[in-house]
Amino acid sequence: MKETQRRSDVVIRFAGDSGDGMQLTGDRFTSATASFGNDLSTLPDFPAEIRAPAGTLPGVSAFQIHFADHDIMTPGDAPDVLVAMNPAALKANIDDLSANGTVIVNTDEFTKRAVQKVGYEANPLEDGSLEKFSVHEIPLTSLTVGALESFDVTKKEAERAKNMFALGLLSWLYSRPVDQTRDFLTEKFGRKPEILAANLAALEAGWSFGETTEAFEVQYEVGKAALPAGVYRNITGNLALSYGLVAAAQRTGLGMFLGTYPITPASDILHELSRHKRFGITTFQAEDEIAGIGAALGAAYGGSIGVTTTSGPGLALKSETLGLATALELPLLVIDVQRGGPSTGLPTKTEQSDLLQAMFGRNGEAPVPIVAPQSPGDCFYAAIEAIRIATQYRTPVLLLSDGYLANGAEPWRIPDVESLPDLTVSFTTEPNDTDAKGEPVFHPFLRDPETLARPWAIPGTPGLEHRIGGIEKADVTGAISYDPDNHDYMVRTRQAKVDGIAHTIEPLSVDDPSGEADVLVLGWGSTYGPIAAACRKIRDSGLQVAQAHLRHLNPFPANTGEVLRQYRRVIIPEMNLGQLALLIRGKYLIDARAFNQVRGLPFRSEELVEVIRSEMLGESTTRFESLTEESLA
Amino acid sequence: MKETQRRSDVVIRFAGDSGDGMQLTGDRFTSATASFGNDLSTLPDFPAEIRAPAGTLPGVSAFQIHFADHDIMTPGDAPDVLVAMNPAALKANIDDLSANGTVIVNTDEFTKRAVQKVGYEANPLEDGSLEKFSVHEIPLTSLTVGALESFDVTKKEAERAKNMFALGLLSWLYSRPVDQTRDFLTEKFGRKPEILAANLAALEAGWSFGETTEAFEVQYEVGKAALPAGVYRNITGNLALSYGLVAAAQRTGLGMFLGTYPITPASDILHELSRHKRFGITTFQAEDEIAGIGAALGAAYGGSIGVTTTSGPGLALKSETLGLATALELPLLVIDVQRGGPSTGLPTKTEQSDLLQAMFGRNGEAPVPIVAPQSPGDCFYAAIEAIRIATQYRTPVLLLSDGYLANGAEPWRIPDVESLPDLTVSFTTEPNDTDAKGEPVFHPFLRDPETLARPWAIPGTPGLEHRIGGIEKADVTGAISYDPDNHDYMVRTRQAKVDGIAHTIEPLSVDDPSGEADVLVLGWGSTYGPIAAACRKIRDSGLQVAQAHLRHLNPFPANTGEVLRQYRRVIIPEMNLGQLALLIRGKYLIDARAFNQVRGLPFRSEELVEVIRSEMLGESTTRFESLTEESLA
Amino acid sequence: MTASEIPALDLVPKTDEVQKAKDFKSDQEVRWCPGCGDYAILAAVQSFLPSLGLRRENIVFVSGIGCSSRFPYYMDTYGLHSIHGRAPAIATGLSVSRPDLSVWVVTGDGDALSIGGNHLMHALRRNVNLKILLFNNRIYGLTKGQYSPTSEPGKITKSTPQGSVDHPFNPVSLALGAEASFVARTIDSDRRHLTEVLGAAAAHEGTALVEIYQNCNIFNDGAFEPLKDAGTKDSHLIRLQHGQPIRFGSEDERAVIRDNDGQIRTVDAETDGNVLVHDAHAEDPGVAFALSRLADTVSLDRTAIGIFRDVQRPSYDRLAREQLEQAGDPAGSTDLSDLIAGPDTWTVA
Amino acid sequence: MTASEIPALDLVPKTDEVQKAKDFKSDQEVRWCPGCGDYAILAAVQSFLPSLGLRRENIVFVSGIGCSSRFPYYMDTYGLHSIHGRAPAIATGLSVSRPDLSVWVVTGDGDALSIGGNHLMHALRRNVNLKILLFNNRIYGLTKGQYSPTSEPGKITKSTPQGSVDHPFNPVSLALGAEASFVARTIDSDRRHLTEVLGAAAAHEGTALVEIYQNCNIFNDGAFEPLKDAGTKDSHLIRLQHGQPIRFGSEDERAVIRDNDGQIRTVDAETDGNVLVHDAHAEDPGVAFALSRLADTVSLDRTAIGIFRDVQRPSYDRLAREQLEQAGDPAGSTDLSDLIAGPDTWTVA
């Protein structure tokens, strides 16, 4: 047996052609790692093309996993190990590798032509350019084909199994179990026994290769993480969001209607929900985004939980109907899984640049509450919270996820469904007012004095027949009204209703173990992990820093200003040009500093460390956006 | 001859049923007043319905004109004279009348039924409720019918001429010329000689009635205003905007393409431009707003000045395509004539609530310059300025007008067209770069170092064939690029391009005659008039106040922060819930106070006086929106 | 046929009460221009609905924006006045999620065919259980008189001072091309015909598109005069009746035939043998389409009214509901727990 | 027929240079999946264009979003890759304002018929001078395999695990219902037929809609196999040729006839007399529509390909241009001054 070394955490990136099955490989490695009991975080990164041409840089598909014996926050800044299935994968990823990192390359693909195709002048395996790394040159393809010689598969099929060989090798290297992967393959290829056998054999062969070859002298171990007790699973943001929707619908006691139009990276929510009709969920693939939200709104009018899912360009299209929903004051959930913009932008990358669109992208004063999850698993709870607000306040709500949350995964403690909030909705079924003659009448815009919500009286309710629409309505009666003072009143009341939600959300809490920090890092959405990791590193280095994270972007928690004012300096890192920063500055008049990157990728925590530290120490602040005169407009 | 008294200014409101021709009456009175040489300002106010049912409150159509022997800023807070053609018109407008105002009522319409129909318990002409006013009860309808007895028209036709009778009477009362109205009628009814004769006679009869009846003892005179020398005309905002577009197109030397979809209050721009094809203007009534902006963008790609016009709900629909235009970096002008929102809202009323939609209503970081005219006549220059920015910076530009500017009118000094800025555009026709081998190549995203504008090379140019799209592009070459750093760079560069426009716009100037004010009132768009009138009144009362008005909302003039910081207090009145205030506060960290009304009507200057004065004197500030914690989100 | 006998209304609750037209009048003042054709349609719908015997609260009118789209305010049922062009999409969500409702859409030629064309087409293709009343006045009324996608070529309007250069849609052809299972055309002023068509639409499972020629006396007065004027209407109108040979003219002196080249044509005085017999239930929409092409866009000569097509195809609503039912009910929270746990879990003690 | 002989291309500048397919290849790497039908279409278009003899810089490809919409990047002409569904609208502005360009739209079944259905329909009705190539693979390719508006009923996809309950559009029927002046259908793998159809489309004044059956080998492989497979294609395909009797089958043993009830039907072995002769130029689209209905949505039996309709109707572009010309040119700045001054002015000294 070889030597075994312990590691507290490892970051591995699998990279290859779109057709090489890297997402699947990463997924399986993740699954094994999760069930082994590590904490983990993943970052898939794939091209916009379905199958970009083989061997090209744009065709590279990668999957990064960070796993550890303690709780971790991010998929890791820089991989310790890069598995590069071809020259393109090497070229596209090598710069990210950590110093002294390990590279495992599939030498079979490093032909002269392939190397030149991606713009290498010389073969990088030969020109010494990889010297600073520990390089393992392995003919993965031919080893796989060799291992499958006796199997009843074509050469092409055998070659295709090379990802399983790689998975086997890496599983050996990091002492990962492979049983689950076996089960998975058995399920997947159940109907093609030869392919199944070949894949299982390739997996096995990879493992054995690690064990027997001299290339690998050490095997690594990463111990279980001490997570809070409970039953866990691994989950991506889109899946958690889908389950959150199912759970929320159940807790309201109503049917759910998803009206949507496919768009990356939101489509998987449609795919997932379409499989759960037994929970009373109807999915409707509409002709476009406008019809998607329209149908969801129509269903909400009829008493369903109306939901629509999309990404940035689709949210733009939904603007007008979303405005109608604010005027009708009906519950509706709009989910925007943000991606790189503007326009088509970077469809498979992540970004936080729809916040101000979510806040303001409608004609007139049309406030909409906004909720944002902070991690893949948190998408579950964010969905429930959004539906709570929508149903209790009779308002459309925007949930802002993003591409990183959507496709990233983490271990998730499975909640006890009985412990989820009770969201039971009761429709109005009786007249709620009396007219001048003392007769009972129904007034569709007579509000609950507490929440300012109007009654939800659905068609089919006898005696409450009424008409609503997008024209301004008279207070109480809901009749069309062009009265100037009524309009002013209604505009303010709709705003006050949304503002009032602040009373029912948890106050902003600060993570500052020492209680002595005078710099606060404020974030929202998916930057939680990188910010938390950075703050932890700073504290480990002996400095103090505080972190606060906004789950509600509209309204902000009631104590937000009070919290922020306690710090000498507030830093707001965002994957946009400073959108939350504008809102915070405008509302609280605090000179918050924005640190922005719009690279389509999550922040690297090391970078955040540097930025926060330089601000703490009063060093150069050139990395900050100057939010004063010059650049923020 | 009766006694004549001089007045320095007068506010008259004509009010009647939608079918009573009040808009026409007001228009004619305005025309006469303009040509007489008064300064003036008007405010039409009509229902959303085409012909709301006769005799009802929602059916009332009104037209207010303020005219004076000096320069004035607003259509007036409260009418001095109300012409009420029926009980509904009286009821809907009487509360606005100034103390001791004059009411001229058409008694013929005050039947018991008509009076009750609008909810009067007793006939207001009899119950003493009008006591505080000077009331002239005149049977306008029967007087008109009587005067036309000998004419070859039906009774209905005769009745319909009662607005001309009223116009004649008011013309006499305020010593207005009626020649132009005669010409106008002759033109309008040229083909119906009987109707023409009847209308002319009714006009005449109204005038004579004033002269002969004892009801009117005094005739009034309002002297000419000492306006700057020049040739003047009367103009509405929509007309001035249309002419500005024609003029701008001429100055660029290019054709113009308007792609649009009708919507109140923007449709008149389409109507107007469709009549001016000889200036190389193509108008295209598209199937919807998305097609309207799409076609305009396509035409811009082809080298035309692409324009699209709309109002709030239409702007919402255009969001996605506007985002594409920011990514393509092509010139495009989007005109939003704002109306009351949210959703369908108050379609015929005015509001400033699309500012933040204009700023942020797109997915991703998609900055768009914004220009806003401040008076009807200024719409002409704002259109030219918007097209200057669009063509020179190769960017979509948003122009924010509103319902008040669109339909309001004022005397306008006609510019010398030769003095308008030269906007000549030159397309790129030659390669602009060299490739690695030194060969000339065309790079569609190689920018002008000064403006950061990219070349505008239109189809049909040999040798410059290239492809553009909404996916992120590589700097310089414009090829599709998923590179993270390139994306970050391009996002910032597009922002920097828009920010850089600040170098070419006039600095923010302050109107503070004494130079001693410590309170500044900052506005944008159509609130210019009411704010200026209020400031003038305050100064007249011996206090000092400064006024500044933003024509550019994005980017702000470079000196904005510097200017604002010179004042102890900045007050921002807006017809929304504080949209400019948010931007100013967020950018400059100045505790600007927002004074907001969302009534679908322009501010009354008296109200602004009160608000500004109480702030200056440090009195109660309860009228201000608290822009801190509680309400702005 | 009352509602209880109409299979398409099976799931909509019925009432025993005797209803009158006035039971369907809301308390809102009607705000169309005096003389507008919309009044006649409103009256016809209000008089017709009692014949269905449905519970008032189970009827919903959804509309877009336009003069016509004010309709729901005047009906004492549930109603939703939405935004321009989107009524079919909104109504789709309502209808699919609420099989116990009778959902009607009211729209105009601009609302349905200009901005809303796509939603209309997709509702038709899916066969969502909507009854769509398209008030076609060949003009934009509410925005004060621009031409619409059904305006005749050359039309001079506010936005086309030199005359429109657009070729108009024929709403019946368009609907048939979009896979409509029910398409009819009728006229505001012909109360009997209108009522008949409404009855057939109500009885249809799936989308029923009813084009109603409607006079806008303010901006397009007399647009359908040739079909209303006593002197011309008999010669211009082709009244389609299922199972009947298609003859028209004041003395049935004109007829519709199929010609040798496969075309459907109108001819003067034709022998019985060749006259086409109208089959509204024909599976193939080819003949219905051909009938929709007979009319002259400008003169309105040879305009067919009545039910062009009325075929059975399961509604989207029904098929979607069947999938829900097939999926079964969850076993309460156990099932939910199982779902979110999934197959791969591990326990941390 | 070269471009100089095609009246519809009158205004587009020609070149004397001899062009080759490779002149139309851009330097961008083609990024479709290996085996995708889009490659064949790209190659066909690149080989076809030289036959027109147009100057390369006067050709523009405008597309929406989808795999198919990547097309413009690969053409060494001007190109605009726009947003989902909006290409016809954008191309309309370009075409109307630039009569010297040959404007092509490339779109997919989702892009053109789902989100973009309305723009497509309106372009067709107006007869804007666009050549629209609709790559119909009956699936959403770029978003990885959801069903589209042309997918067959019951289709199991990522978004329809129990099978789709939508009834699909027939793009040819839809276009005919939308007043199209030119409609054709062809197949990615039939280079000759595809090229022929492209030629006819290019020669047409106004909108030419060309539906191209395209194989998506990743998400909907073999969708059109019955029309490509040597064993079935002759029996399934009806090749329409103007002026020819419509016969098909490996031995022409099947034919299309008009039946007594006015319907167009396919029959086995029929006498010559009754066989329908295809008239692509028929003013009335009725027969073309009927031909579009013959195909079985699922089996693809009786699928007609070729040019269904090709009639002359002045393009929107031409009519709009004529109005511009009628309006005349302004007399420089004098006219502009007159315009903005208007009739009612006064002078303040």
Ligand SMILES: Cc1ncc(C[n+]2csc(CCOP(=O)(O)OP(=O)(O)O)c2C)c(N)n1
């Ligand atoms: C998004 C949007 N675009 C445009 C409008 C303006 N608008 C209101 S109704 C209408 C067209 C009305 O025509 P039609 O549908 O034929 O209805 P009609 O008034 O003739 O009954 C338009 C363009 C709007 N309200 N919303």
Ligand SMILES: Cc1ncc(C[n+]2csc(CCOP(=O)(O)OP(=O)(O)O)c2C)c(N)n1
């Ligand atoms: C506004 C918007 N909605 C949705 C999408 C996502 N999307 C991209 S392509 C596409 C459909 C592609 O199908 P099709 O048009 O048939 O093209 P194909 O990929 O099959 O060639 C969708 C839904 C988008 N990019 N933009």
Ligand code: SF4
């Ligand atoms: S404008 Fe025309 S359609 Fe509208 S209410 Fe008046 S008459 Fe009727």
Ligand code: SF4
């Ligand atoms: S997904 Fe299908 S349509 Fe798209 S490139 Fe691949 S094979 Fe072609």
Ligand SMILES: [Mg+2]
């Ligand atoms: Mg209409």
Ligand SMILES: [Mg+2]
């Ligand atoms: Mg497709």
